[in-house]
Amino acid sequence: MNEESVISITGLDHYFGKGQLRKQVLFEINLNIAAGEIILMTGPSGSGKTTLLTLVGALRAVQCGSLQVLGQELCGASKGKQVQARRNNGYIFQAHNLHRSLTAMQNVQMGLEVHGSFSSREMRRRSVEMLEQVGLGDRVHYYPEDLSGGQKQRVAIARALVSHPRIVLADEPTAALDSKSGRDVVNLMQRLAQEQGCTILLVTHDNRILDIADRIVHMEDGKLASAAAVP
């Protein structure tokens, strides 16, 4: 196992349902991701990509095999440990999932408040700074309903990255965007990740963005098929 592995998965299986309906969706997954790597995961619909992502993000309990994130074993981790582990990650979802009663800045602040280690003033400062970095310096006090899809997704990226997470997990972040905004969003993620030195695991169907990857893995029927390095 690689010393520098941020995420290290060995022999991971996952099942949904109980009894007769029990169905295996992940089979013997092995994957090591080094610090600072950008990994893209592709694969047909229903192959188990989201399931793997939620397991890595500690949003689902690991059933068998081993899944270590930042040195923490998630298999058999308590609920409290799971919640704790979630705080190391920044999430970017297909839908922006912004809170519509909060302004852009307040939404971004929620990504800092969870850590409980910043003062209100510090949180405001960092949030505004982060929004400026994603090009929304003039939309700080806008509510989500007054922003375009691409702008909302950029607020979501700001929320995910404002606390400088070690890992960013993204599930089809460009699916709801036109190709231009999609490209912008991906470039932005790449740039910020490089600046902050974080590791990105990104699920996508979008062939146009494959070039940002250090490595592309392919999921097929619950099995990781190939792990080819991008030329």
Add this chain to the structure above:
Amino acid sequence: MFSLIKKLARRTPLGWLQLSREKTRFLVALSGIAFADILIFMQLGFEGALYESNSRLHRSLNADVILISPQGRNLVNISTFSRRRIYQALDVPGVKSTEALYTNFADWKNPETRKKTSILIVGTNPNHQAFNLPGVNANLEKIKLPDTVVFDRATRGEYAETIAALEAGKTPTTEIERRTITLHGLFEVGASFATDGTLITSQENFLRLFPRRQTGAISIGLVELEAGADPTQVTAALNAHLPEDVRALTLEEFINFEKDYWAKNTSIGFVFRLGTMMGFIVGVILVYQVLSTDVNDHMAEYATFKAMGYRDWYLLGIVFEEAIILALVGFIPGFSISLGLYSMTRKATNLPIYLTMARVIFVLALTAIMCSLSGAIATRRLQAADPADIF
């Protein structure tokens, strides 16, 4: 404690932000709470006023300690005890003087309509001010005249002409127990559950009206204490000193004795408690509707927060924050409108309906419980916010 405050100061006031962004929903919740509060305030107000009105005669007694028969249950069934007891009471240290009151119900003919109704007749010593009622005290000399009584101007029924005549200094006559009696002067106590009204006269006149009543069988003993004597202690001493056939109560206890009777032996208390409970339940349901709709509307956001690493209690905090804000903000219109309704009711019905501080605090606490309860039920939905579902 300090760190908690710091934590709260840092916290985004999500409950408030969620409520204030949804103006219509906020207003619906507030009017629901205000409505429930008004319902509760009015029920409690009427209940209190009815008990209050039942003890108005008690309250007007000019005494510190009261003696009654232990068989007495309320003013209607006050029973009697031996007059000797009020003389024996004088032996107890702290007792300054004692007086007797005779009470009885009789049918009298309304001087205007000549219809028979039941009325309370009280016989008092005309040489002693047994009541804090100016109208009675001004007419003590008059009730020494045979078959002369003072009339309660707040008596329930048609007495407008009689009152006008008495105010003009006239002396209308009517009949009680086939005796002709003369009305002279007015005082004000008011109707109660027990009686439509009260007539006050001298002990001699009383005994003339009820010839079968023995002079020695009195209804109420009034005990006046020396300055500085403690009513509770003297009451205890009186109960120890006097035989079992008489019971001493402080004036306050006597007032409560009457209230308790009506509260416990009639369905009045039950009816008002039911009304109060209905108000409470209506409040719980309305607030629950609003809060659970709000929780449902924010399921995706809450699941996102969970995915970001927020704990369940953080989400519970949002719902309870909303509940407390609703309780406090909803209470204000509920309270203000009730204040207006109280004063309207007082003017329209002559009921002694007042908003006491204790009741305000009670209803505020009830509102807080109401909203927290709704909040607690609404939070059950939070479990359904699954962070794994949002990817």
